[in-house]
Every structure is written in C-alpha cells, then in structure tokens.
Amino acid sequence: MDNTDTPSSARQSLLDATEALIYAGGINATGMDAIVKASGVARKTIYRHFATKDALVAQALRERDARWMRWFSEETCRAEPGPARLLASFDALSSWFATPGFRGCAFINAAGETGDPADPIRIVAREHKASLRAFLLQLAIEAYIADADALAGAWLILIDGAISVALVTGDLQAARRAQAMARCLLPTFFAPTTKELP
Structure with a gap:
C-alpha cells in the first residue's frame, strides 16, 4: 500500500x-x-x-541534475564576477567533498554502468555535462576570457578530475589541487593585452 x-x-x-x-x-x-x-x-x-526501471532512473537523474546545478551555481556565484568566480567553482566542490554522503559524480557513476552510448541514462549523464560546461562558458564570458570555449572545456576536465580523485582516493584536498592548477592555467586564456589577473 x-x-x-x-x-x-x-x-x-x-x-x-x-x-x-x-x-x-x-x-x-x-x-x-x-x-x-x-x-x-x-x-x-x-x-x-514509469514503464521501465531505466526510465525511472533517468528521470531521477534529471531531477538531480537540476538540483545539483542550482546548488553549484549558487555556491560559485557567491564570488565576484570574473576570474575569482571561475576559481570559486573549486571552493564549491571542496565543501561538497567534505559532506558525509559524498559518492562522486552521480552522472559519471551512472555512465560507467551503461555500455550503450544511446542508453537513456547515458544521455542524461551527457546532458548534465553539457549543462555544467554551458555554465562554465557563461562564467568565462563574464570574465572576458578571450577563448571562453576552451576555458570551459579545460575547467570541466579539472572539475571532473577533482571529483573522481576525491571519490577514488579519499583526497579531500583534490578540489584545492585542481584550483591551484586552474590558477596557473588561467592567464593562458586571456588575450595577450590583458593585464589584470586574480
């Protein structure tokens, strides 16, 4: 009942x-x-x-995507717009890694359990990464990054790398290490005439 x-x-x-x-x-x-x-x-x-378990799981993941992206955006956007906000994305991750229920990225985990790229669950995972990349692209544009698209791609790799390392090794400093790498990388995305860096 x-x-x-x-x-x-x-x-x-x-x-x-x-x-x-x-x-x-x-x-x-x-x-x-x-x-x-x-x-x-x-x-x-x-x-x-829901007709199938996969349909149920896919919808549950869509709801997680909406909630996680809302949280990540709010946490990241506490910082001032510009390079500081881009770097704050790693501060948000750091706080997440320290929570008791942290189990890595639900979407990477789900994609790892599906073999078919056309699987509805894999599609939802791909859509999540596209949403995250779009948010990072928006931050890069707001920061007047010359090659905003390239930065968004690099940031996505650093973020997913930090999440995976934190999950697999238990290294709660993974986000801080990724942030240090991002800080070193950041000047390469500005136009040659740009002087102001964080």
Missing part, C-alpha cells in the same frame, strides 16, 4: 528514493524491491508512472 497521499507526491517520493539509492549503491545494485521499500510506493503504482 502507498504511504503517499496523491499521485504527484507518490511520484516524487519514488524519484527521491530512487536517486538516493542509486547514488549510494549504484544502478545495477538497486533492485525494484529496494525502491518499493524505500519509497513506500507500490510496484504497480511505479509502473503507472
């Missing part, structure tokens, strides 16, 4: 439980029985909302 009051609340409980379970233990290790138990939503109700 569902312990939720309306179809919309049942759906949200289902998505919240699915996201938490797959982030903590992985997609393949999370069975439908665990999702039913954690969400309190009956199996037949689940399949009224």
